[in-house]
Amino acid sequence: MTIFSSIHKPTLLLDENKARKNLALLNEKILLQGKQFRPHFKTHQSAEIGEWFREIGITKITVSSIEMAIYFADHGWDDIFIAFPVNILQIEEIIELSKRIHLSLLFEDISTVSFIDKHIFCQISGWIKIDTGANRCGLRSDQFEIIAELAHELEKSKNISLKGLITHAGHSYRFKTAEEICLVYDQSVETLLGIQDQLNQLGYSNIEISVGDTPSSRLVKDFRNVDELRPGNFLFYDVQQYQAGVCQLEEIAVTVVCPVVAVHPEQNEVVIYGGAIHLSKDSHAWGDIQNAYGLVSLPAQNDWGWDDKKIVGYLRSLSQEHGVVVMPDGVPDEIKPGSLVCVYPAHSCLTVQSMGKYTNLDGETIHTLLA
Amino acid sequence: MTIFSSIHKPTLLLDENKARKNLALLNEKILLQGKQFRPHFKTHQSAEIGEWFREIGITKITVSSIEMAIYFADHGWDDIFIAFPVNILQIEEIIELSKRIHLSLLFEDISTVSFIDKHIFCQISGWIKIDTGANRCGLRSDQFEIIAELAHELEKSKNISLKGLITHAGHSYRFKTAEEICLVYDQSVETLLGIQDQLNQLGYSNIEISVGDTPSSRLVKDFRNVDELRPGNFLFYDVQQYQAGVCQLEEIAVTVVCPVVAVHPEQNEVVIYGGAIHLSKDSHAWGDIQNAYGLVSLPAQNDWGWDDKKIVGYLRSLSQEHGVVVMPDGVPDEIKPGSLVCVYPAHSCLTVQSMGKYTNLDGETIHTLLA
Numbered sequence: 081m082t083i084f085s086s087i088h089k090p091t092l093l094l095d096e097n098k099a100r101k102n103l104a105l106l107n108e109k110i111l112l113q114g115k116q117f118r119p120h121f122k123t124h125q126s127a128e129i130g131e132w133f134r135e136i137g138i139t140k141i142t143v144s145s146i147e148m149a150i151y152f153a154d155h156g157w158d159d160i161f162i163a164f165p166v167n168i169l170q171i172e173e174i175i176e177l178s179k180r181i182h183l184s185l186l187f188e189d190i191s192t193v194s195f196i197d198k199h200i201f202c203q204i205s206g207w208i209k210i211d212t213g214a215n216r217c218g219l220r221s222d223q224f225e226i227i228a229e230l231a232h233e234l235e236k237s238k239n240i241s242l243k244g245l246i247t248h249a250g251h252s253y254r255f256k257t258a259e260e261i262c263l264v265y266d267q268s269v270e271t272l273l274g275i276q277d278q279l280n281q282l283g284y285s286n287i288e289i290s291v292g293d294t295p296s297s298r299l300v301k302d303f304r305n306v307d308e309l310r311p312g313n314f315l316f317y318d319v320q321q322y323q324a325g326v327c328q329l330e331e332i333a334v335t336v337v338c339p340v341v342a343v344h345p346e347q348n349e350v351v352i353y354g355g356a357i358h359l360s361k362d363s364h365a366w367g368d369i370q371n372a373y374g375l376v377s378l379p380a381q382n383d384w385g386w387d388d389k390k391i392v393g394y395l396r397s398l399s400q401e402h403g404v405v406v407m408p409d410g411v412p413d414e415i416k417p418g419s420l421v422c423v424y425p426a427h428s429c430l431t432v433q434s435m436g437k438y439t440n441l442d443g444e445t446i447h448t449l450l451a
Numbered sequence: 452m453t454i455f456s457s458i459h460k461p462t463l464l465l466d467e468n469k470a471r472k473n474l475a476l477l478n479e480k481i482l483l484q485g486k487q488f489r490p491h492f493k494t495h496q497s498a499e500i501g502e503w504f505r506e507i508g509i510t511k512i513t514v515s516s517i518e519m520a521i522y523f524a525d526h527g528w529d530d531i532f533i534a535f536p537v538n539i540l541q542i543e544e545i546i547e548l549s550k551r552i553h554l555s556l557l558f559e560d561i562s563t564v565s566f567i568d569k570h571i572f573c574q575i576s577g578w579i580k581i582d583t584g585a586n587r588c589g590l591r592s593d594q595f596e597i598i599a600e601l602a603h604e605l606e607k608s609k610n611i612s613l614k615g616l617i618t619h620a621g622h623s624y625r626f627k628t629a630e631e632i633c634l635v636y637d638q639s640v641e642t643l644l645g646i647q648d649q650l651n652q653l654g655y656s657n658i659e660i661s662v663g664d665t666p667s668s669r670l671v672k673d674f675r676n677v678d679e680l681r682p683g684n685f686l687f688y689d690v691q692q693y694q695a696g697v698c699q700l701e702e703i704a705v706t707v708v709c710p711v712v713a714v715h716p717e718q719n720e721v722v723i724y725g726g727a728i729h730l731s732k733d734s735h736a737w738g739d740i741q742n743a744y745g746l747v748s749l750p751a752q753n754d755w756g757w758d759d760k761k762i763v764g765y766l767r768s769l770s771q772e773h774g775v776v777v778m779p780d781g782v783p784d785e786i787k788p789g790s791l792v793c794v795y796p797a798h799s800c801l802t803v804q805s806m807g808k809y810t811n812l813d814g815e816t817i818h819t820l821l822a
Contacts, residue, residue, distance in 0.1 A: 088540040144772045164772055165712035167724045168789040169459040188713055192788050216775055217713050217722050341536035342559055342588050351588050353538045357804045361732040400800055401515045404587055417563050418539040429771055433728045
């Protein structure tokens with residue numbers, strides 16, 4: 081009897097030991113360099129998994145929505161950074177949260193600062209969002225005039241303390257070598273230090289710097305003059321991270337176990353019960369294939385210990401519930417309808433979101449705020 | 452006061468009138484040609500919406516998972532086709548369902564037929580899955596020997612009645628003109644009629660044919676000699692269907708209303724609270740853009756009546772919670788943080804799955820089996 085004998089439909093399997101090891105490794109690295117670790121909980125979204133962080137002394141966390149902040153506040157977290165541009169339409173929830181916990185919010189817009197300041201009546205921290213190249217949110221260094229206005233607005237606000245500069249160098253995900261990823265980190269930090277220096281000259285001292293993406297957190301040797309790191313994905317990793325050289329395949333701590341429902345040996349393919357609603361439609365490159373949707377291995381030991389030599393295929397397409405697995409070296413004879421395969425997800429954060437809950441290797445359910 | 456004044460976070464808005472009109476239109480077309488309409492409920496996944504179908508006389512439905520079959524059986528549907536290759540690991544649920552409703556299952560594997568026949572003890576219908584070019588599931592016409600064996604296995608089974616041939620010509624989604632889509636339909640039906648004829652020569656009479664995809668159902672004038680149609684997406688449509696010329700933009704019956712959280716007029720962009728977890732990562736082409744993640748319009752009347760002249764942008768990227776909207780003609784002055792935009796989803800089925808529930812234009816929640 082292994083864990084696999086109890087699985088009848090797509091199941092998100094979590095190897096707690098691997099995840100705890102990933103956590104311990106990064107925590108140690110960040111502490112050794114004297115930095116603050118404020119992990120992003122949007123990857124796991126689970127109060128129970130949050131306890132693993134608390135056990136090793138972590139007290140400050142990052143989330144990406146007000147709903148997540150409320151959920152983790154309900155589970156005893158009292159220092160939460162919502163690292164997402166403030167949605168002023170949720171002002172009621174923001175007021176409530178500001179009364180319960182130490183709340184940090186991210187700003188890039190002056191009218192939003194004054195709106196929030198006018199409505200809340202407990203002290204919160206305000207961070208200025210800087211775009212260091214990810215090209216999504218935030219102010220660029222060439223917009224220093226607006227940055228300075230924003231700093232001024234935060235400084236003069238009654239209920240928001242100007243705390244620092246925050247970036248997410250998400251463009252590090254687009255690169256595929258340690259060298260490139262470290263260069264992105266360096267450029268990003270350089271930009272932030274430059275802005276910090278300019279703000280300092282305007283009289284804003286003690287401007288902190290918060291950065292956070294899994295590739296740099298793992299690969300960069302020296303975090304330099306930053307104060308805080310906020311990665312999240314490192315807990316589980318996934319094929320995107322593996323493909324970028326950020327992790328080993330055996331460090332990936334989650335897999336979606338899927339039943340085989342059709343076998344097409346003449347096409348080197350099998351069809352699995354496991355589709356976009358389980359894995360999400362995020363993709364990764366695989367050899368010459370531009371968009372694959374996960375790598376496939378076969379169940380082995382209870383504690384799945386396979387390495388990249390054990391990969392037997394990749395997902396070439398996903399429908400709502402179907403996945404089509406290509407097995408380039410042929411479909412192994414033991415694979416029949418009713419067999420199980422393990423899919424390493426392209427992007428673990430979105431897979432967790434899709435599945436909503438985990439099963440650990442003892443067969444126990446680990447819940448999230450979703451299910 | 453419009454419906455929009457009550458929306459504070461990403462909300463799946465459903466225009467019931469549009470959906471009912473889409474339903475009535477296709478129902479009439481199918482009935483006029485004397486065909487059986489067995490709509491796919493994986494698009495809406497809602498018992499309440501299911502009632503709209505019942506009101507116009509529909510009694511037979513299609514679903515894509517055992518969970519959906521149980522949910523709709525619980526809501527009074529007693530003739531359900533699970534149009535997904537049988538997952539034998541869920542045999543307990545299949546046995547239960549076969550006792551409660553008239554169950555139809557899809558087969559492409561002989562051992563699965565004998566497995567199911569051995570375990571159930573109520574009569575069900577068995578359909579042979581044919582791959583007419585979608586290249587996902589099923590047997591191809593050049594595998595007639597296996598098709599004949601499967602027919603034999605079904606015929607000799609105690610509890611499964613051989614009912615017919617089923618296909619999903621999902622490759623119709625890849626084409627962009629009515630002519631191409633109709634050609635796919637014709638070729639697909641031709642293949643099925645050929646197999647039906649061969650089976651007839653072997654003594655299997657009364658082999659029915661079940662087809663079903665939204666593009667053909669909408670565009671084909673003459674359904675020819677098929678018995679049953681099983682489209683699902685037609686109820687809501689989406690940008691993929693609009694892009695393929697299957698529907699008009701104003702027929703799309705769902706939109707995800709999203710708050711604007713950052714405005715970057717110098718880049719003709721805004722950032723919205725609305726990401727992969729709301730819209731799914733499915734994409735569509737838009738002009739020269741290969742992968743866009745939805746089209747954007749601005750809230751107007753309560754009953755959103757905009758047409759394609761009202762499209763102000765497209766989603767160029769989606770993160771977990773963020774979406775970046777490009778507005779090629781510039782960001783309208785009235786768009787500020789806290790404004791709302793409406794996103795026509797790339798693929799409505801996956802968006803419904805991601806959002807889990809709807810809000811109708813009266814502000815009432817319509818639930819699904821998910822939430």
